[in-house]
Amino acid sequence: MAGDGLRIRRRSVLSATAVALSGVAGCSDTLHGTDGQSVTVSMLAAGSLNNALENGLRPSVDTTVQIEAHGSAEVARLIAAGQKDPDIVSIADIALFDSPRQPDWFAEFATNSIVIAYNPNTDGGKQLADAGTENWYRPLLNGDITIGRTDPDLDPLGYRALFMLELATAHYGTDTNLRDAIPQTEQIYPETQLISQFETGSVDAAIAYRNMAVERGYDYIDLPAEIDLSEPSYTDTYESATYELPSGTVVSGGLISYGATIRNHSPAAVDVFSEHITGEYLNEFGFVVPDDYPRFTGNAPDEVTN
Structure with a gap:
């Protein structure tokens, strides 16, 4: 397959198995609420993240993660309209955080x-x-x-x-x-x-x-x-x-940059969020993580940034 300046890549299909942890590790035991029931953390995320979250993030944390994926503009609309209230929101364009319901903080964690x-x-x-x-x-x-x-x-x-x-x-x-x-x-x-x-x-x-x-x-x-x-x-x-x-x-137009924030704060949400923005699975699933990422904007909690 010839062509001027052609750069074509072929990648084998990734295995849907747990990947090595990087950054903040997940809890060693399944997290439980005060009633003894296991905790579920909900995520509303960009469609392009769905496979990586389902098959990369989910196996790398002990917390149960409920993932719902849509286009990022639709994610922003659902939240702004009060139709969805996820614990974590993760989108493919940080510009969509600039709205009347702009979060107090967010982390840029990958590019594409x-x-x-x-x-x-x-x-x-x-x-x-x-x-x-x-x-x-x-x-x-x-x-x-x-x-x-x-x-x-x-x-x-x-x-x-x-x-x-x-x-x-x-x-x-x-x-x-x-x-x-x-x-x-x-x-x-x-x-x-x-x-x-x-x-x-x-x-x-x-x-x-x-x-x-x-x-x-x-x-x-x-x-x-x-x-x-x-x-x-x-x-x-x-x-x-x-x-x-x-x-x-x-x-x-601008540099592609993925951003995420915690809307409903809990130890379980912090655990999942930390792995979400620092996990090695991001590279495994084809995202690019610059050396200075994750990069925080706003007043992020200490337990998230440390």
Whole structure:
């Protein structure tokens, strides 16, 4: 599979087993409430975190963890509307914490990048592999390849896909506006189901987070740092792209950064949260953890930061 500057990765499917602990360890015994019943910690999280939380975080703590995943914008909406009150909330864009119900503190704990994941067994996937990092958009403009994405009104991956296409238009110097020309409404899927569309044959490719391709073992094309929303030195460039959510909130492009906070404080929630933001499972499931993470904003409790 040749192509200009092509950088394609293949990863084996990760085992759903416990991973080595890093940072603050979980309690040695199952935590119990005052009535002797085991404690359950609820998490409302970004869809792109779901597999890592279910198969990486959950086995690494002794506390029972109840996980519900949606697009991060939907997570923020559910909380703002009072429809959900999780112990821990974890989202894929810290900008969504900037709302009337902004938490007192949150921790940035991982980053990611936008990639083009593809199915190498379809004609469309093979065309993308041949086009590579510098020309992947060309076969997409021909209309012969189906490429899935998520709803920009519901989660950051959806609007980040649009940011990437807008930035790509300028980066590659195309005559066609890629943000207008490539996305198709009928190819929008929930974040938790996006990559699984490969298995049903619904799409040849998807605009996805790197971790989504890594943890499911799919081929993907790395995009230039100027457009993949992963490189801090290009933050000013990323911020030139914007999207208005149905609420009227305008979000800007920027470095992808995941953030989490505890809403309902308890020893069990602290235990789970500490492993969530420091656990080695994050690397195992394809996320990138910079050296200065976790990074706290606001007045975080001492038992969380120490």
